[in-house]
Amino acid sequence: MDxxxxxxxxxxxxxxxGFITTVILLVICTxxxxxxxxxxxxKGIGFFKDIIAAIVSLPMVLPPTVLGFYLLVMMGPKGxxxxxx
Numbered sequence: 001m002d003x004x005x006x007x008x009x010x011x012x013x014x015x016x017x018g019f020i021t022t023v024i025l026l027v028i029c030t031x032x033x034x035x036x037x038x039x040x041x042x043k044g045i046g047f048f049k050d051i052i053a054a055i056v057s058l059p060m061v062l063p064p065t066v067l068g069f070y071l072l073v074m075m076g077p078k079g080x081x082x083x084x085x
Contacts, residue, residue, distance in 0.1 A: 032056070 003011075036053055058067065074081045 032052070036049065036056070039049060073079050075085070076082045
């Protein structure tokens with residue numbers, strides 16, 4: 001089985017995308033996880049922390065296809081974000 005140049009390009013793009021995504025998530029999510037685990041639920045911050053925690057846990061609760069469907073509904077021509085755009 002020979003890999004052609006298109007196959008190698010697809011593998012290269014996949015590896016590059018995986019690396020870039022991993023770096024971005026490490027930079028953003030590590031401080032966010034530290035903040036969520038260390039911050040106290042002080043007056044005013046507790047509600048904000050609950051909202052952030054709910055958003056962070058959405059991919060574990062809902063499958064990505066369901067989240068994608070809801071994004072399409074929200075950003076479609078009849079969705080509230082789609083109409084605003």
